[in-house]
Amino acid sequence: MAKQKTSFVCTDCGETNPTQLGKCPSCGAFGTMKAFREAPSDGSETAGIGAGVDLLNQPNAEPENGFVRIKTGIDDLDQVLGGGLVSGSVVLMGGAPGVGKSTLALQVAGRVAGAHYYSAEESAAQVKARAKRLGAGMPAQVVHTQSVADIAQTIAEHRPPLAVVDSIQLVGDDLTSFGSMKQLRLNAELLGQVARASGTCIICIGHVTKDGELAGPRVLEHLVDTVLTLTGDRTSELRLLRSPKNRFGSTLEVGVFTMNSSGLHPIENPAEHLLADRPEGATGSAITIIQEGNRSLPMEVQALTVKSHFGMPRRAATGLGLARLHVLLAVIEKFSPVGCGVHDVYVNVVGGLPITDRASDLAIVAAVLSSRLDMPVNANIALFGEIGLSGEVRSVQRASARIDEAQRLGFSSVFAPEASANVHCKSLRELVRKLFSKKG
């Protein structure tokens, strides 16, 4: 077996050098080159990928084009990853506080034999207690540390098939402030190097900003192989897992999970959850079909309009952008026979998954008008289409997939601008006429 090498890494910029230098040859900083032991490798840059002897002994490991894939056994996660975790790669998993990042990472670490879990946020006892609650197995090592150099060194020495670092923002070294741009970059570079050298797949958990972007420099996303994002409302049980970047698979796969006390579990038929408890015959409710990656998902939009008692009517939106609601209300005001100028308008997307797909416009408008006119939208109707500023309904991507999904779910009338929809709807006026013709 090859001997372990010691190399020196600049804690400022991540530059590596085989000899200890007083000054970093890349950024010129003094006294920043720190020693760390590299995993044995046969010399080539990618030789470490999949080279770990233990990796192929994993029950779910399969060689694939020069690297090894480890199936986690959590189907939707494996699919989003492109078939499973890839040895020697770095996965950055981002999400809002409390959405379930540590939970999912711990479930994975519990299922991969020999995995390490490094927590900078919680004590080892806390992590172990959670692993017991989840019942998904205990990682081989659970360590509380905030030192990225220690983590890198332990991984290089032990070469576990999987290591989780929770979180990349809270690990660092003594020289740079934690969570700073510089530190984050350094962490990602160091962990990337050690992952490639040792063949370990490293999952780094990352915090997100208020806008849902991964906290830290954009370059962080370039430094990792795969970015996963976990979204969903903390108050609801649904979670979506997407992969905005994946060097080892498609970015169109989307996982849908429910979260309960035993962790995150893929849902086979998300529609059942998304459309559960829809009140029959209620006004202000409409169904749309949104597209998340290559998955079509039904969503219920609810709206409530009430006469305002103030000069300035209130508008509130949960699960969609307020700016979008304002635009849609302006279009209603101009192109519909009834407007909401003196009405408070509240819109809610049921299920806690925020909608950004413009195809939901038609259903949002239908829900608002349904409440305003006090006329329910028939339960067998689904609607999709983007609304333009001239009151026109515009075509959206993957219309046929949406129509198929609506029909599969039993919606016999699909309102959309496409000729293939069974209720062709090209403008807001046409929508009002076809949907609310009895009284409208």
Ligand SMILES: Nc1ncnc2c1ncn2[C@@H]1O[C@H](COP(=O)(O)OP(=O)(O)OP(=O)(O)O)[C@@H](O)[C@H]1O
């Ligand atoms: N005993 C429990 N039973 C059921 N659900 C729990 C329990 N304890 C915690 N949870 C759920 O787990 C969520 C926290 O999950 P987790 O710690 O994985 O999130 P996170 O994304 O890692 O959050 P953070 O960013 O704060 O680290 C809580 O919001 C709660 O919904």
Ligand SMILES: [Mg+2]
């Ligand atoms: Mg956490």
